[in-house]
Amino acid sequence: MILNEGGNVFKTEEGPLTQRIPTKSVHPTIQFIEKITGLTFDEEDWLGTTGKKSDPDGSFEKNSSGDLDLNTDANKVSKEELIAKLTAWLKSQGVPEDEIMNKGRKFTGGWIHNAGDQVHFRAPIQSGEGYVQTDFMFTDNPDLQRGSKRGGTAQYSGKDRAILLSSIARGRGLKFSPKFGVVDPNNGDAVVAANWDEIAKVLLGPNAKEADTHTVESMIAKIKGDPNFEELIAPWKEAMEKEGKDVPTESLADKHLNRIKELTARIR
Numbered sequence: 377m378i379l380n381e382g383g384n385v386f387k388t389e390e391g392p393l394t395q396r397i398p399t400k401s402v403h404p405t406i407q408f409i410e411k412i413t414g415l416t417f418d419e420e421d422w423l424g425t426t427g428k429k430s431d432p433d434g435s436f437e438k439n440s441s442g443d444l445d446l447n448t449d450a451n452k453v454s455k456e457e458l459i460a461k462l463t464a465w466l467k468s469q470g471v472p473e474d475e476i477m478n479k480g481r482k483f484t485g486g487w488i489h490n491a492g493d494q495v496h497f498r499a500p501i502q503s504g505e506g507y508v509q510t511d512f513m514f515t516d517n518p519d520l521q522r523g524s525k526r527g528g529t530a531q532y533s534g535k536d537r538a539i540l541l542s543s544i545a546r547g548r549g550l551k552f553s554p555k556f557g558v559v560d561p562n563n564g565d566a567v568v569a570a571n572w573d574e575i576a577k578v579l580l581g582p583n584a585k586e587a588d589t590h591t592v593e594s595m596i597a598k599i600k601g602d603p604n605f606e607e608l609i610a611p612w613k614e615a616m617e618k619e620g621k622d623v624p625t626e627s628l629a630d631k632h633l634n635r636i637k638e639l640t641a642r643i644r
Contacts, residue, residue: 385478385496385509388485396440397501397508402427404502406444409510412465413458421447423513424534425527443509444499447521450514455495458512462488462497493555515555523572523589524554532592536616540592543612544579547604552579596624 386393397405406417406427419427423445431438448458466476466487478489478496489496495512515521528534538554545552550568551561557570558578569575572586580588580598588598599605613623 385489385491386484386486386498386507393485393507394443394498394509395501395506396436396442397444398436398440398504399427399429400439401501401504402441402444405499405508406446408502409444409446409497409499413453413461415448415453415458417446420522421518423447423522423525423527428527441508443511445511445513445525447518447525448495448512448514449518450516455490455514458495459488459490462495517555517557517570519572520557520570521554523575523586526590529591529593532616532621536612536621537592537595539615540595540609540612541579541589543610543615544595544599544608546611547608548579550578593624 384392384394402422406422410416422428426441426443426445429439429441463476467473471487475485476487478484478486487498493514495514497510497512498507499510500506501508513521513525524538526534526537528537541552545558549560549562551559551565552575553559553565556565556567558568558575559565560568569578572589576584576586576589580595581602584598588594596609599608602608609623616623
């Protein structure tokens with residue numbers, strides 16, 4: 377499962393009913409959501425780039441989020457309980473009961489959409505006008521999901537990172553599942569590693585730690601010395617080249633070393 381920015385679950389024939397939310401409005405809006413649901417979402421539970429986009433260029437695109445992705449612990453609240461809480465608030469605001477839930481393709485102009493492991497909510501943007509799609513992303517393993525759905529860097533998106541995790545796992549004869557962790561496809565998808573310190577060691581090497589999995593750049597640097605490096609990144613490299621993105625083939629240390637060699641050769 378890969379995060380896609382920009383929700384469009386709620387819409388009518390005239391167009392979408394939700395919009396991007398300015399970064400400055402994310403925190404107050406999540407506080408409002410906490411108030412009506414009784415749940416708590418610390419910043420580490422703001423998945424992907426939710427509330428993290430900030431760019432000095434001042435453009436709205438680079439200082440806003442397409443939707444709010446919230447890490448929701450299924451051990452603390454069920455989908456049914458959450459829907460009941462949201463429904464109660466909507467009724468208190470005078471929303472007719474038959475307009476609360478989306479109904480497949482027949483009616484998409486509601487306020488709540490129940491889908492798979494997620495509950496979508498058309499939340500009022502606080503300190504602003506309009507609504508933002510809020511995705512409550514349910515999981516039995518919140519720590520795993522926090523790491524699975526990290527945002528990206530200036531160069532590589534969260535999607536690029538997810539592709540690299542899958543690419544490395546595949547190169548080691550395994551699979552990466554955002555829901556279960558690293559699994560063994562040759563053993564009925566038995567779980568090999570389900571926490572990020574273990575995942576780091578399995579995918580990146582015995583000396584790797586959770587922090588090494590945070591970005592594409594940190595993962596590439598960690599496995600650069602692996603004799604199977606090219607094989608491990610091959611599927612990811614192909615995907616990046618199709619998108620026209622540069623693919624790092626050297627770690628930062630290698631770049632410095634090669635630069636020193638170049639300068640030394642010139643001196644000689």
